[in-house]
Amino acid sequence: MNDERRRKQLADFLRSRRLRLSPREAGLQVETSRRRLTGLRREEVASLSGISLPWYTALEQGRDIHVSEQVLESLVRTLRLSSDERNHLLVLANPSSLPQPKADDSVPASLLRILDRMGTYPAYMIDRHWNVLAWNRISGTLCGDVSRAPGLERNMLWRLFEVEANKSRIVNWDNVASTMVAHFRNRFALNMNDSRYQELFDKLYDRSEEFRTLWDRQEVSGVLEGEQIIRLPEAGLLTFRYHTFTISESSAFAMRVFTPLENSGTEEQLEALLR
Known part of the structure; x- marks a missing residue:
């Protein structure tokens, strides 16, 4: 910027x-x-x-x-x-x-092993531009297979607003979207000299009336966490608490983990899906 x-x-x-x-x-x-x-x-x-x-x-x-x-x-x-x-x-x-941006690298094998060991907890890795780089098996079941997704369809903010199959799964989409946009404003300001952030913003602001409405509220948040309810035809309603963890201060990666809400029956439903 x-x-x-x-x-x-x-x-x-x-x-x-x-x-x-x-x-x-x-x-x-x-x-x-x-x-x-x-x-x-x-x-x-x-x-x-x-x-x-x-x-x-x-x-x-x-x-x-x-x-x-x-x-x-x-x-x-x-x-x-x-x-x-x-x-x-x-x-x-x-x-x-502002900190100088660090070039993105491939996800280390050690982090991929952590993803695989998350079991019934959906999790995926993103780079600093919010592009999904790696995910575990159950995450693909819940959020859709991004292995063949082209370009921006690997970006989790873009998927939230512009990929209808992903958007329609989220029951409390309004809450999730407002939280995501508030955090994106925080990251956008920190990376204002990064042309890829500007490109993502320009395209979303141009294409999505819902994104424009949320952006113009001027809400900002330094954390990305909250509750997300997902509806799957084969499993019904699944309720999670999601958190996003930076791997380290100097890392280009973050991990987003969905923890089944206690006493919601979600963990049992996930185990059934994996079987």
Whole structure:
């Protein structure tokens, strides 16, 4: 992502967080019945943050200005940002601190053995662009066979929005999709100089109205975990808690594991499927 796009992302994020916060939530005693704006005004954010209105306006307009860490922390407090939102703001405002991307390699044999030993727990490996590289047997049964999937159809975010067979299996698709997009925003900001992230974003934003709606909410999350309910004709409803683990800080790989929800009958259904 070039600097102009990054500043646009920063401007949109600040504006959305300003408009979501009411004067009362910000500690202001103002008459709201005559206000045409539901959130805070720019001058109110500037005043509460101890910065000038022209400076804050320039920041929210995406202009090329230097932002100190002290000012950013003041905006974090004023806008009541969560920990994930704070990190997202700092990444967008200070791109020089971004880590250099590491080239992806093939999945080591030791990690493939871990996948195979997961048993009835579906699991797969992804690279830093969210492409599925390897998976265990039960994961292929649940999520579909990606061994013959071309190009983007190996990408788990693309599959969530654009591969109907995969999308239709997920009963609580709305919750899963909102969680995925919030985490993708976090990763997108961290990899804003990576053209493959930009290409994936551009194509999804152009093709999927559902992705556009979720993206424009400006939600951000540093973790990728939650509950997922899958419906299979041969097994019925299967309920999981999923977690995504980075192999190590310097690794290009992550592992996503689906743990059957306790007392849901899912583990027994998976064992039956494997038999």
